Amino acid sequence: MEKFVIDGGEPLSGSVVPAGNKNAALPCLAASALTADEVVVRNVPRIRDVQAMVDLLEHLGATVEWRGEHEVAICAAGITEDSLVDPRLSARIRASFLLAGPLLARFGRADMPPPGGDVIGRRRLDPHLDAFRALGARVERHDSSNLVLAGRLRAGEVFMDEPSVMGTENALLAAALTPGETSIFNAACEPHVVDLARMLVKMGADIRGIGSNVLHITGTDILGGTTHDIGPDHIEIGSFMAMAGMSGGEIRIKDTEPDDLRMIRLVFRRIGLETRIDGADVLVPGGQKLVVERDLGEHTSKVQDGPWPAFPADLTSIAVALATQSEGEVLVHEWMFESRLFFCDKLISMGANIFIADPHRALVHGPRRLRAARVESPDIRAGMAVLLAALCAEGTTEIGNIRQIDRGYERIDERLRELGASIERVAEHPVAA
Numbered sequence: 001m002e003k004f005v006i007d008g009g010e011p012l013s014g015s016v017v018p019a020g021n022k023n024a025a026l027p028c029l030a031a032s033a034l035t036a037d038e039v040v041v042r043n044v045p046r047i048r049d050v051q052a053m054v055d056l057l058e059h060l061g062a063t064v065e066w067r068g069e070h071e072v073a074i075c076a077a078g079i080t081e082d083s084l085v086d087p088r089l090s091a092r093i094r095a096s097f098l099l100a101g102p103l104l105a106r107f108g109r110a111d112m113p114p115p116g117g118d119v120i121g122r123r124r125l126d127p128h129l130d131a132f133r134a135l136g137a138r139v140e141r142h143d144s145s146n147l148v149l150a151g152r153l154r155a156g157e158v159f160m161d162e163p164s165v166m167g168t169e170n171a172l173l174a175a176a177l178t179p180g181e182t183s184i185f186n187a188a189c190e191p192h193v194v195d196l197a198r199m200l201v202k203m204g205a206d207i208r209g210i211g212s213n214v215l216h217i218t219g220t221d222i223l224g225g226t227t228h229d230i231g232p233d234h235i236e237i238g239s240f241m242a243m244a245g246m247s248g249g250e251i252r253i254k255d256t257e258p259d260d261l262r263m264i265r266l267v268f269r270r271i272g273l274e275t276r277i278d279g280a281d282v283l284v285p286g287g288q289k290l291v292v293e294r295d296l297g298e299h300t301s302k303v304q305d306g307p308w309p310a311f312p313a314d315l316t317s318i319a320v321a322l323a324t325q326s327e328g329e330v331l332v333h334e335w336m337f338e339s340r341l342f343f344c345d346k347l348i349s350m351g352a353n354i355f356i357a358d359p360h361r362a363l364v365h366g367p368r369r370l371r372a373a374r375v376e377s378p379d380i381r382a383g384m385a386v387l388l389a390a391l392c393a394e395g396t397t398e399i400g401n402i403r404q405i406d407r408g409y410e411r412i413d414e415r416l417r418e419l420g421a422s423i424e425r426v427a428e429h430p431v432a433a
């Protein structure tokens, strides 16, 4: 067990290169299971969740070779219809369920142990199952241990009951290896869904409508290998933007996809943070006095997440942290997950003024001088939000359970030190009873 020990209060400045998008790397790695040819994925973030997906593929029988810090070659020729998904590894990540689409399409059967992932509310698998059923699969067994899907897939029409990100990805993965034209309506269109669709095109599927909520996939019975570069992680970029604003420093975030940042920049501006686009970089000017923009008629501002291109759910915790340092009042409405805002009590223990109206809504009043505390990281993004708070708090904060932060942010302590932070990773010894 490790913890972070942070001495807060220093402005963080300098430049940082964002890691590859975690939520794109995971489905793109799962896509390697669709073919017996070699697939090379580049700009892969070296985070715990990626390692779990790589371990899952290896356990299934794929060969995996790291060819550089961020480049991995996978050959799934060794995966057979008898390969089994390891339940222990599956429980480590939500994205383990993305192996269902490839296994079902390739072998006509997928025996899936329950996935893991952040505990941030109920996480439905129904949209995935609806999609597989629309392509001709049946649920053969579903008990607390496993969910077994079976059937030779045929192209069809999928109408998602909600634009589920991984549900859309599983439908895409399955449809790419199913001959004929499949249409997905009410599809999710997050940058990671786009990334996966582009990779599947390079593997031999024909996909129209990429980036929209209607996808037409002409699948094939054999997909080939490819080399694919993962795009920059817009959630990590948003986290660095908030970090600059909260600490008062100037940070340049390099090599981004500015078009993917439009809603994030718009919402952060509402919370009081100005950012500029300079070529492919985002510049957060230093020394900003953050003031919340009120709505017309002096009404309270609201930040609400939603499916793309709305503000990403994975940045709501970061938005709460940012709002603690901005003058005024913001209502953060985390509409998608029921438990994600429970972490606000960690910020409250550090001195933030937050009124938790109900599980979905928190009213944040700023600015508040934050003070050091001992806190645990409940999930990836809450962990990062608490880390941002610690970086601008007075005194020495300790954050436990940092495995959660390591699930989604690569070498975050080293990268923060390069920006001037005082942060140490320290082994934590259990206290004897």
Ligand SMILES: CC(=O)N[C@H]1[C@@H](OP(=O)(O)OP(=O)(O)OC[C@H]2O[C@@H](n3ccc(=O)[nH]c3=O)[C@H](O)[C@@H]2O)O[C@H](CO)[C@@H](O)[C@@H]1O
Residues within 6 Å of the ligand: 023, 026, 094, 095, 121, 122, 123, 124, 162, 163, 164, 165, 166, 167, 188, 192, 307, 313, 314, 335, 336, 337
């Ligand atoms: C590995 C991965 O990629 N994980 C991401 C993925 O999870 P995941 O794919 O599991 O999330 P989903 O998009 O399926 O759903 C997210 C939540 O929002 C709810 N919902 C969704 C759409 C909608 O119109 N109405 C609605 O209520 C769902 O019921 C669920 O509770 O997408 C989430 C939403 O962007 C992100 O937080 C996760 O980081």
Ligand SMILES: C=C(OP(=O)(O)O)C(=O)O
Residues within 6 Å of the ligand: 023, 093, 094, 095, 116, 117, 118, 314, 380, 381, 408
């Ligand atoms: C919720 C997240 O991840 P997962 O879906 O893998 O739990 C996240 O990335 O914030």
